[in-house]
Amino acid sequence: MSYDKPLPDVDDPLTRPFWQGLRERRLTIQRCGRCGALRWPAAPICPECLAPGAEWTDVAADGELWSYVVYRRALSPAFADEIPYAVGVVALDAGPHLLSRISGPVDTLKVGAxxxxxxxxVSPTVTLLRWVTESPGPENGGGSSGDHND
Amino acid sequence: MAVRGQAAIVAVGSTKQGELPGRSADEVAVEAISLALDEAGLTKADVDGLITCRAGMGRGGVDTGVGSLLGINPRYSATLDYGTCNFSLHLGTMAIMAGLADVIVLAYGATQRSQRVNFGVPMGVDLAAASGYVHIAGPAGLALQRHKALYGTTDEQFGQIAVSQREWARMNPLAIFTKPLTIEDYLAKPYLVEPLRRDDVTMISDGGAALVLTSAERARDFPKAPVYVLGIAETTALRGDRDPENLMRPWLANVARDVYASAGLRPEDIDALYIQDPTAVWVLQMLEYYGFCGLGEGGPFLAEGHTRPGGDLPVNTNGGQLSESYMWGWLHLCEAVRQLRGECGPRQVPNADVAMYCSTMTFTKGAASIISTHR
Incomplete structure (x- = not known):
């Protein structure tokens, strides 16, 4: 069955390198060519020093769970079949906070993890980032095997 | 020139709340204006200022539309994109102090419930929207989960907000939700977006509200006691989520500092407190930042019952957006005015002399006003 949920425009010139990065299993975000500030979300100029444009740089896709929520009722019909699902903000080790879906069990999540x-x-052109808990034990998710919202 | 005592609210009007099928937002706004003008003993010909508020996520609420329906050519008119009435009250106060108008109507009408406006539909698809991050309960829940992790706030403490406001709403004939709600009832309910339950989130409803604002010189000429604007303050967080802690709204501390300075008052001087509450999380955050308890101490403070009927800090005595009606917070200011005039019957706060109303525009702006029947 084809993926029928809201999808980003991965050809938007502003964000295309980000989506391309996910396609290639990299987390790449903007960095100002002048002041060096990491920029998330993407923007056409640097909100810190106002230099136009940006470079793109790969950052480690690891960090600490800043907070999370668990959708237990469908507030959007598009995601009704995935209830319950978790969404979390991860404070990247590189600095920026990045919000995305959390894959894996929703009942054992902890702020600070x-x-x-x-x-x-999820489609022939779109790759999404899913956060998973770094666990020393058995893997609880699989790279491209989809969500496991137990 | 100091703001204190320069402008006064001399009338309020609020329509039936709930479902108003077949009516436009502008029509409901004009009905509310009509009610407020009646209370002031004015006709529309007396109005020389109109400040309207766009209906969130819907059409309507623009001054050119509302003014056309109201059939007036005021000296001054404007439309704000920000709800809650605080921003409108501030602009109105500035317009009066600048001499742009003398009798200003602030108005809001909404029919989003009847029109089935879907607040669960994101605008544009980014990584968050593609992840199913929809509805105000998403960011609100993130802020609460973080608060719980940092400070140990419990569901039982947090639930006191919904419970307390329901107790108030049961004494308010305007309120939509009046079924008894105990903390046990609350805790027995399932999560909507964990850690939030249904009772922690407003239900979108239709309705209208309007206020008449005038200069202090004219304020004594009206049938009801004027309610003076003692202090106003705003701040913005337009950088939004570029600031990593933005969901915790640390910038509210700036509004608190400035509104107390503007009025020359302190938290202890506030007799009745109004906090815009599309979710109960806003109440938790603002109790702390406005200095009614320390940062992180909102949970225990709520559990002590200060905000409930009979408590020493009555909060949202109308029932708030959680129990009275959505109205983007506009009814909080109407209620504050009625409390200060002593018109609230069984829910009347004894000797209410000074009220404060605190609100936000999503996670990007904050505003507060302190009002009183005394200058």
């Missing part, structure tokens, strides 16, 4: 990215190809 170490998180890492998995990449899920």
């Amino acid at each position: 170490r998180m890492t990215a998995r990449y899920e190809d």
